[in-house]
Amino acid sequence: MTTMTIAKAxxxxxxxxxxxHPKSLLMGEDIGPLGGVYRVTDGLIAEFGADRVVDxxxxxxxxxxTAIGLALRGYLPVCxxxxxxxxxxxxxxxxxxxxxxxxxxxxxxTVPVVIRxxxxxxxxxxxxxxxxxxxxxxxxxxxxxxxxxxxxxxxWMIQQAVDCQDPVIVFEPKRRYWLKGEVDTEAAGLAExxxxxxxxxxxxxxxxxxxGPLVPVALAAANAAAEDGRSVEVIDLxxxxxxxxxxxxxxxxxxxxxxVAHEAPTFGGIGGxxxxxxxxxxxxxxxxxVIRVGGFHMPYPVAxxxxxxxxxxxxxxxxxxxxFAY
Amino acid sequence: MGATxxxxxxxxxxGLDDQLEAEAEAALGEPAAEMVQLLGPDGTLGTDSVxxxxxxxxxxxxxxxxxxxxxxxxxxxQEATALQRQGQxxxxxxxxxxxxxxxxxxxxxQPQDYIFPTYREHGVALTRNVDLAELxxxxxxxxxxxxxxxxxxxxxxTLVLAAQTPHAVGYAMGIQRDQRxxxxxxxxxxxxxxxxxxxxxxxxDGASSEGDVHESMVFASSxxxxxxxxxxxxxxxxSVPTAVQTRIPLSNRAKGYGFPGIRVDGNDVIAVxxxxxxxxxxxxxGNGPVLIEAFxxxxxxHTTADDxxxxxxxxxxxxxRAKDPLDRxxxxxxxxxxxxDAFFEQxxxxxxxxxxxxxxxxxxxxxxxxxxxxxxxxxEAHPLVAEELAWFEEYSAGFAGEDAAEGAGN
Numbered sequence: 140m141t142t143m144t145i146a147k148a149x150x151x152x153x154x155x156x157x158x159x160h161p162k163s164l165l166m167g168e169d170i171g172p173l174g175g176v177y178r179v180t181d182g183l184i185a186e187f188g189a190d191r192v193v194d195x196x197x198x199x200x201x202x203x204x205t206a207i208g209l210a211l212r213g214y215l216p217v218c219x220x221x222x223x224x225x226x227x228x229x230x231x232x233x234x235x236x237x238x239x240x241x242x243x244x245x246x247x248x249t250v251p252v253v254i255r256x257x258x259x260x261x262x263x264x265x266x267x268x269x270x271x272x273x274x275x276x277x278x279x280x281x282x283x284x285x286x287x288x289x290x291x292x293x294x295w296m297i298q299q300a301v302d303c304q305d306p307v308i309v310f311e312p313k314r315r316y317w318l319k320g321e322v323d324t325e326a327a328g329l330a331e332x333x334x335x336x337x338x339x340x341x342x343x344x345x346x347x348x349x350x351g352p353l354v355p356v357a358l359a360a361a362n363a364a365a366e367d368g369r370s371v372e373v374i375d376l377x378x379x380x381x382x383x384x385x386x387x388x389x390x391x392x393x394x395x396x397x398x399v400a401h402e403a404p405t406f407g408g409i410g411g412x413x414x415x416x417x418x419x420x421x422x423x424x425x426x427x428x429v430i431r432v433g434g435f436h437m438p439y440p441v442a443x444x445x446x447x448x449x450x451x452x453x454x455x456x457x458x459x460x461x462x463f464a465y
Numbered sequence: 466m467g468a469t470x471x472x473x474x475x476x477x478x479x480g481l482d483d484q485l486e487a488e489a490e491a492a493l494g495e496p497a498a499e500m501v502q503l504l505g506p507d508g509t510l511g512t513d514s515v516x517x518x519x520x521x522x523x524x525x526x527x528x529x530x531x532x533x534x535x536x537x538x539x540x541x542x543q544e545a546t547a548l549q550r551q552g553q554x555x556x557x558x559x560x561x562x563x564x565x566x567x568x569x570x571x572x573x574x575q576p577q578d579y580i581f582p583t584y585r586e587h588g589v590a591l592t593r594n595v596d597l598a599e600l601x602x603x604x605x606x607x608x609x610x611x612x613x614x615x616x617x618x619x620x621x622x623t624l625v626l627a628a629q630t631p632h633a634v635g636y637a638m639g640i641q642r643d644q645r646x647x648x649x650x651x652x653x654x655x656x657x658x659x660x661x662x663x664x665x666x667x668x669x670d671g672a673s674s675e676g677d678v679h680e681s682m683v684f685a686s687s688x689x690x691x692x693x694x695x696x697x698x699x700x701x702x703x704s705v706p707t708a709v710q711t712r713i714p715l716s717n718r719a720k721g722y723g724f725p726g727i728r729v730d731g732n733d734v735i736a737v738x739x740x741x742x743x744x745x746x747x748x749x750x751g752n753g754p755v756l757i758e759a760f761x762x763x764x765x766x767h768t769t770a771d772d773x774x775x776x777x778x779x780x781x782x783x784x785x786r787a788k789d790p791l792d793r794x795x796x797x798x799x800x801x802x803x804x805x806d807a808f809f810e811q812x813x814x815x816x817x818x819x820x821x822x823x824x825x826x827x828x829x830x831x832x833x834x835x836x837x838x839x840x841x842x843x844x845e846a847h848p849l850v851a852e853e854l855a856w857f858e859e860y861s862a863g864f865a866g867e868d869a870a871e872g873a874g875n
Contacts, residue, residue: 164642190642196687201631201680208635211620212579214642216635228676235625236632243609244621246841280842304844334848381849 140323146316148290149179149255151324152297153217157187160215163301166193166202167219167255176221177257177316199229203254207237210250215301223258223310224267224439230275237306238281253300257313258286259352259402260449263442270439271403273310277380277412284379285333286310288354290320292330292377299333310379312352336383338390342372345396345462348387348413350376353400353450360455369459379409387413388420395426396462400450405433427465430458500760501740502730506788508796510735519739525803531572531734532794532804533812535564538588539791540816541597544823545587545604549769553827554604558585562732562764565790566697568592569737570665570759573745576618577662579636581629584622585697586667593619597819598826607833626668627675630694633666634681637690637748640664644751663691663748665741671702673718674710682754686722691748693741694719694756697731699763704776716758724754731761732790762788 143151156163165180171194174181184192195202199220206216220226226233233254240250260269276282283305287293293311300307329337339354340361349357354375361371372390376382391397397417399410414429432450440448503520504510510520523531542559549557560567567588574580574592582589590600595612602611603622610621623629640662652658668678673696685692696715700707711718719726725747729740737759744755762785766773773782798804839854 190645196680196683198680198683200677201634201684204628204631204677204680205635205638205684208632208637209639210635211632212636212639212643214639231625232628232631232677236623236628239609241844242838242841244614244841245608245610245837246844247610247613247615248621249844251844283843381847383848385848 140321142319143290143322144317144319145287145290145293145312146177146179148294148320148322149297149311150181150183151322152294153180153183154186155324156215156217156298156301157183157191159298160301162213163215163217164191164193164209165217165219166195166206168195168197168202168221170194170219175219177313179255179311179316180219199225199227200232203229203232203237203252206252206254207232207240207250210252211240211248215251215253217253217255217297217301220254220256222268223256223270223272226254226256226272229254233276233282233306233308234279238279240281241305242281249304250306251301251304252306253297254306254308255297256308256310257316258310259312259314260439260445261314261352261402263445265442266439269442269445271310271401271434273308273379273401274403274408276308277409281306282380283307283334284310285377286312286351286379287377288312288315288351288375289318291322291328294322294324295327295330296333296377299327303333310351315352315355318355334378334381334383336377336386337375338372338386339375340371340373342370342394344370344394345398345459346372346374346387346390346394347455347459348374348376348397348399348410350379350401350409352402356450356452357400357455360452360459363452363456364459369463371459376409382409382413382416384413384416384420387417391417391421392424395424396465397425397429398432398455398458398462399429400432400455400458402434402449404436405431406436408433427462430462432458500728500730501736502733503736503739504733504793504797506732506793508793508800510797513736513739516736516739516743519742520735522742523735523738525798525801527572528735528794528798529804529808531568531738532791532798533815534568534572534588534591535734535791535794536812536816537819538564538568538591540820541587541591541823544820545601546765546769548601548824548827549604554601554769555606556604557769558604558767559763559765559769560585560587562762562785562790563697563699563759564588565734565794566731566737566759566761569734570695570741570757573738573741574665575660575662575745577660578745578749579618579620579633579640579662579664581620581633581636581664581666582622583626583629583667583669583672584624585669586622589667590619593617595619598823598830601823601827602830605827605830607830626672627677627681630666630668630675630677630681631684633664633692633694634685634688634690637664637685637692637754638688640691641688661691661749663693663745665693665695665745667695667697669696669702670698670700670707670710670715671705673715682719682722682724682756685754686724689751689753691751692754693744693748694754695741696756696758697761698758699731699761701763701767701773701777703767703771704773706777714758716756719756722754722756724756726756726758728758728760731759732785732788732793734790734794
């Protein structure tokens with residue numbers, strides 16, 4: 140066990156990938172000598188050279204598009220998109236090309252490209268630097284989407300994404316990059332399956348499903364609720380596509396109440412999908428409607444008011460009050 | 466190569482005159498920029514200081530082969546158009562007029578090269594030994610591909626314009642890494658290295674406006690990738706003329722990226738072959754990318770759903786028919802005594818045989834099963850796909866015994 144931050148864990152995960160897979164390579168803007176704007180690739184170019192850690196021209200479609208070509212040639216590219224709000228110039232390549240290549244080739248071609256995207260708000264930044272666009276990608280068949288919430292998961296999930304033969308987007312919770320935790324670099328343990336949700340706090344009265352940056356928030360809310368005598372179960376979703384509905388269903392059948400929270404706007408979001416599926420699977424177990432907690436239907440607001448936008452402990456507690464009111 | 470012509474970037478009176486002149490020239494079917502041409506419309510072979518050497522490599526058998534290929538793909542094009550009119554295909558994308566651009570460039574490629582087409586490159590597909598019946602599956606709604614690109618190094622058609630251009634550059638970056646790895650391992654010295662390869666990517670004058678072309682050229686230039694950008698300027702992006710896409714000859718754009726750009730007569734199969742062979746050798750040898758603009762013309766409609774009479778004069782089509790790529794090669798072959806009536810009769814007979822095969826294959830093609838789509842959405846097992854497939858099977862089973870035409874398929 141080693142204590143490290145999420146950023147360092149991803150760095151170590153990428154180092155392990157570059158060591159284990161001779162055909163893997165990293166590509167992105169400023170990922171070379173600078174080590175990325177968040178220093179996630181720090182030191183890797185010195186160790187593996189400019190053919191394996193590629194500083195690219197400033198062009199997201201070009202990054203994803205050339206990564207697809209490299210994958211067709213047998214390489215394992217890991218692309219870094221500098222910020223969530225800057226993925227959209229590459230959106231066409233991701234959704235019309237990367238996601239569909241295996242299907243449209245009748246299974247003849249595989250494009251095991253990994254795309255890393257730092258996402259989410261709470262860092263007081265300027266516009267386009269705080270967004271959570273995961274639902275836009277989750278709606279696209281052919282992609283897999285995972286998001287770690289802690290250093291151990293981060294270390295293993297980035298490697299599992301590279302090992303996966305499907306294209307995988309890894310959304311990295313940027314405001315938690317400096318969150319420290321224990322990492323077992325020898326064994327994945329519970330993190331063996333990146334597409335499985337984890338119950339990170341057991342409870343009996345209500346279930347709160349979260350992922351990425353909101354996992355610590357939900358845990359804190361659960362602790363606060365415990366002071367009021369409420370036993371809240373918290374699930375770290377980990378995978379946004381596919382979603383591990385079995386784990387959520389089992390929890391809801393126990394607690395009877397479900398809250399889904401994410402930073403992304405609730406309208407058309409992952410929370411809505413979970414609410415619909417769980418209504419179908421566990422209708423008779425539900426004591427209350429599934430409640431979504433999330434961003435408002437507006438462009439991500441300016442930093443001075445983002446605290447009013449982002450789900451926090453109080454917003455989750457308020458949702459718990461509502462579910463218990465039924 | 467035409468380096469002296471630097472077009473005005475200002476919209477002053479002179480620039481406008483230049484533009485009007487260029488448009489007039491385009492309307493006449495005459496190029497506004499220096500262009501490599503070896504075989505003229507009258508069937509006489511000229512010379513070029515650089516490319517004649519490449520043309521000299523072609524013997525009579527190869528030239529007859531070019532003619533046979535161009536005739537075959539034109540006959541195929543006619544047959545596919547007919548099949549669409551009969552309702553056998555949902556849509557067809559005709560290539561007539563562009564045979565020389567496609568056969569000349571495709572025949573210049575080598576088996577180890579990898580080709581990324583757009584969706585009109587039926588002639589290139591022929592040169593890569595793609596089964597032309599497979600090609601029609603996409604237009605019949607049976608498959609989104611139909612052939613395995615690994616068999617022929619001819620990628621699937623890409624319908625999102627220019628999206629394949631960065632794929633080509635990435636593939637070329639992979640070739641670079643493979644070659645460096647081989648060199649590091651001493652394979653070159655031991656003679657066990659793979660032959661040097663390059664990538665060629667096709668797009669058109671319309672797609673040249675897409676940002677992906679720009680990004681691809683930036684990446685290709687920055688990394689000196691072994692890629693040939695082959696732009697077929699067929700003068701019309703559906704209904705919009707080239708003048709709306711560019712104020713300068715497209716080949717000139719290469720200068721801005723720092724690699725060679727060559728405009729070639731796209732209806733001259735000998736010149737296209739020569740220029741492409743030069744460009745692919747240039748790329749394979751590690752000298753970086755090349756842009757080729759094949760100056761040609763889409764004689765027919767954009768697709769079978771298009772109506773060119775709405776946006777262009779038939780006199781323009783007539784001008785270009787006079788530059789027909791097959792006619793000029795036939796004139797040359799006959800005048801040089803390289804081919805006689807018997808040869809051309811045989812080519813026509815072979816074309817009819819190909820058409821019969823295409824017709825038969827299309828009529829007999831299988832009906833796809835949506836289970837294939839379930840199976841191919843992901844490589845690895847996926848719980849949502851499994852769940853939805855299980856539902857579909859159960860739902861479909863409810864129709865068991867009913868006429869398939871009235872069942873779950875509808």
